[in-house]
Amino acid sequence: MDDYRTLREAAWAANQELNRRSVILYTFGNVSAADRDRGVFAIKPSGVPYDDLRPADMVVVDFEGQVVEGRMRPSSDTPTHAVLYREFPGIGGVGHTHSTYAVAWAQAGRPIPILGTTHADLLPDAVPCTAVMTEAEAAGDYEAATGALIVACFPERSWERVPMVLVARHGPFAWGRTAEEAVQHCVMLEELARTAWLTVALDPGIGSLEPWLLRKHFERKHGPDAYYGQEQGGHGA
Amino acid sequence: MDDYRTLREAAWAANQELNRRSVILYTFGNVSAADRDRGVFAIKPSGVPYDDLRPADMVVVDFEGQVVEGRMRPSSDTPTHAVLYREFPGIGGVGHTHSTYAVAWAQAGRPIPILGTTHADLLPDAVPCTAVMTEAEAAGDYEAATGALIVACFPERSWERVPMVLVARHGPFAWGRTAEEAVQHCVMLEELARTAWLTVALDPGIGSLEPWLLRKHFERKHGPDAYYGQEQGGHGA
Amino acid sequence: MDDYRTLREAAWAANQELNRRSVILYTFGNVSAADRDRGVFAIKPSGVPYDDLRPADMVVVDFEGQVVEGRMRPSSDTPTHAVLYREFPGIGGVGHTHSTYAVAWAQAGRPIPILGTTHADLLPDAVPCTAVMTEAEAAGDYEAATGALIVACFPERSWERVPMVLVARHGPFAWGRTAEEAVQHCVMLEELARTAWLTVALDPGIGSLEPWLLRKHFERKHGPDAYYGQEQGGHGA
């Protein structure tokens, strides 16, 4: 009996969508889909080209990153995903890409400033950038240390409102209630990175979006009286 | 009897074209098509992915933004469209996107300068950028206030010659005699924003296009003796 | 009997190729194909979308720009093409686009410097930029004046070696022995404009390519002892 078929299919579909959205080059990126009731997630196997990937190739691991089912080696970023599932209760998907503009901000070690309503429609603050990992941290469990650097950026459940981050010198991670939403956040993050890059080139000293515009846009999509999308209080993707 | 089928189909087709032209990411954008005789317009429902959209999903509203026909909630930008239809007599379509370069100029709060004949072929002046909305304005009817900021940029029927605008911190709106033309103006606006961005990077202190070139190009397409396109006085889209 | 069918088909095919190569937006651009023996050229009709264009729509005009055959109005740039056919003996095709990076250089009024061997493989000098047209020139026959500004950039048959130009504030024109080659030159010009733009951003004070590299690359493709391509003295497009 195959216990994790639905979960592996969800992870597979999300990985395919990530690839289709042009935020992936070769094997550089991965998405996982979690089943919180069973305490596992399915993730892309390491180094397999997207075109060759089948649902059955997805590897099921627990929240400590131990393989539960699967013939292949899971993504080398698996321990980072595991940290996020443990520390961010409620998230059901995590994505990681090397999308071009997000990587540029991450390499520069700079958060993506909130400069307009496209950004505020999605999240109410800058996309944070982690600290640069120290030599001591990198000498230990590197991928878990990456997860810890991410977690340190999100005090007070702020990971619910800001479902994305830049890992300094590395690139973006994003999450969501599902793997599908995590992919949407990866794609939107790249667009926010691109428009912010272009805006800063026009005006290097630009400040943040006025707080009343920020609040208004975030709340019309995500607040208790949200009126965007077709659901009440909805979150139209 | 379905009274608004033709109108909904025109709005649907214009929304599909907007998506095809790569100025839309996910659900970020919308077009409406007006029937001035009946005082209504059809607009995209809020937050519905373009690929799932059918003509029957378009929502018909009056020029006060009240729903006349349709099962779904109209775009959250509907009150902005309504203001434009009320204040700009003669326009038959309005489009709104978050296209990348136009958003960059809008986020920087800068008009798109007129730097060449590609721009002058389409419109005889810079693409204006609205004022930044104040906290008091944002506290009221936000989308109507957005419309009012737009209208304030267009004294003396100048909205006929300059069928597009940047809303500061937000992004572009464009309009036209039809929804199809509004989409063309959205697409052209993005290209003007892109070439202006690249030109200003080469020469940050560049001035506006010489006035005689501006006049010549605008008038060969739009003046009384226009000789561009196949119509007399034509406006070859 | 249809005298110009082959010529119209060549012009039509070149216009389609221009569109396919993504250097055209809507109707902004045109290519013509000349038959020098008969003293005519076929050109795109004005303002007709590329997707709707059929070979029979191409308009045949003489080298003074007078219509010889065709039901539609020829491109508004026809007089510019006519000047080039009259002044540059031997050319058999002319193309004009509003491609993005070439327009940026043209709007800035700057020649595209020769910075590397990609450029030198194609032409042995900067892509010149015309003077800005004066008010007096613009008041007369504007499109013919555009042609005259172009011709003034090419003393001593240099238009044979440098088959392309930027018209200041406007955009690129290119030509070749055939309409097909004119299109290739339009496409290559855009790529030269793009790489030069990116290079100048990295090093704003960069000088021209060393003259020995320039000569070597141009001559291995175009000199009397050319060894690029499959023809002797060949010009592998």
Added chain:
Amino acid sequence: MDDYRTLREAAWAANQELNRRSVILYTFGNVSAADRDRGVFAIKPSGVPYDDLRPADMVVVDFEGQVVEGRMRPSSDTPTHAVLYREFPGIGGVGHTHSTYAVAWAQAGRPIPILGTTHADLLPDAVPCTAVMTEAEAAGDYEAATGALIVACFPERSWERVPMVLVARHGPFAWGRTAEEAVQHCVMLEELARTAWLTVALDPGIGSLEPWLLRKHFERKHGPDAYYGQEQGGHGA
């Protein structure tokens, strides 16, 4: 009997993949595939459009660049490929493109700095840029001199760890254990060039990636204890 069919097919497939990956414009680029046992490599013929290319068109030459089999003239860059096969034992494929961002760095004469883990996943150092060829060098065997400039950048078998280079004023070359891998390195090089360009624009004074991150990322893919990909010590492409 056709001795080199497999080799020609490998070279042809790699050239087609290079074209599909959008790092080629017209005929500007080439890949070769070597058979070290027989001391030959198959390379693209000079100046033939990719769409017209058949496996039988590939030209087989020896490591001195002399044609062994084939009706067409080999790529004008053949002597450069030959130098690399002679001087870099173990490589089985060489690729050369004029990809946009890599050409920009090459034209500026600047190495591509190592700024993040995307780069470190692939190679443990900057992508070097050769010296500018002197007039004396260009006067001799130009393509062989290009090869010598490349070789001078790679002391102590460093070409094994850094399988790519920029030739100053010209563009990128990359190599690998196979022609397929050489193509992947060409494509990745363009992406590294692009993200580095964008990063340097955000922070012109940025330094290199911290050495512990560099080592960690390179070794997790390429070190003796590599854990990326599905092979032990694997090199997941």
